[in-house]
Amino acid sequence: MDQTKVRDLVDEALLLNESLYLIELTISVNNRIQVIIDGDKGVPLSECIRISRSVDSHFDREEEDFSLEVSTPDIAHPLKVKRQYIKNINRILKVKTSEEELEGTLVSADEDVVVLQWKAREPKPIGKGKVTVQKTATLAHNDIIEAKVKIVF
Numbered sequence: 001m002d003q004t005k006v007r008d009l010v011d012e013a014l015l016l017n018e019s020l021y022l023i024e025l026t027i028s029v030n031n032r033i034q035v036i037i038d039g040d041k042g043v044p045l046s047e048c049i050r051i052s053r054s055v056d057s058h059f060d061r062e063e064e065d066f067s068l069e070v071s072t073p074d075i076a077h078p079l080k081v082k083r084q085y086i087k088n089i090n091r092i093l094k095v096k097t098s099e100e101e102l103e104g105t106l107v108s109a110d111e112d113v114v115v116l117q118w119k120a121r122e123p124k125p126i127g128k129g130k131v132t133v134q135k136t137a138t139l140a141h142n143d144i145i146e147a148k149v150k151i152v153f
Helices: 003-014 045-056 082-089
Strands: 020-027 034-037 067-071 092-097 101-109 111-123 130-140 144-149
Touching: 003 020, 003 034, 003 045, 034 045, 034 082, 045 067, 082 101, 092 111, 101 130
Parallel strands: 034 067
Antiparallel strands: 020 034, 092 101, 092 144, 101 111, 111 130
16 A cells, blocks of 8 residues: 555645645555544544545555545544644643643644643742742653643543
8 A cells, every 4th residue: 555645635635625634644554544534623424525535536445445434533542643642732741741731721733833831839938838830841842752632621
């Protein structure tokens, strides 16, 4: 199965809805095609079906056997595309960098950086006890090893 051809077909299908974007495309050795898409405002099931049919219609199963799965990222799937960060502004993220692990509310995101904020308890500068302070971290996308949305119940 030609990955470039599959990618071109997926990209072509995504052009019909500009709020959708590709997260991941994998083709296993036994021709299991897995397409993971996301959208700025979510992805309706009808869009997954439309993209699946669009890709499927360009291949002949008599010539080459394959399976095709078009889905959205599950809750445990890390953020991979910069547009996903923008979609998740005001949600709590767990972010791993090479130096530290942070957990905070995503307050802004752009093409270059993401900004997290959280509250922390620190010792008072004078006297005993602790005081709550607002912390902020600005992280470049290149420094982020993994970022996941934390689900709060």
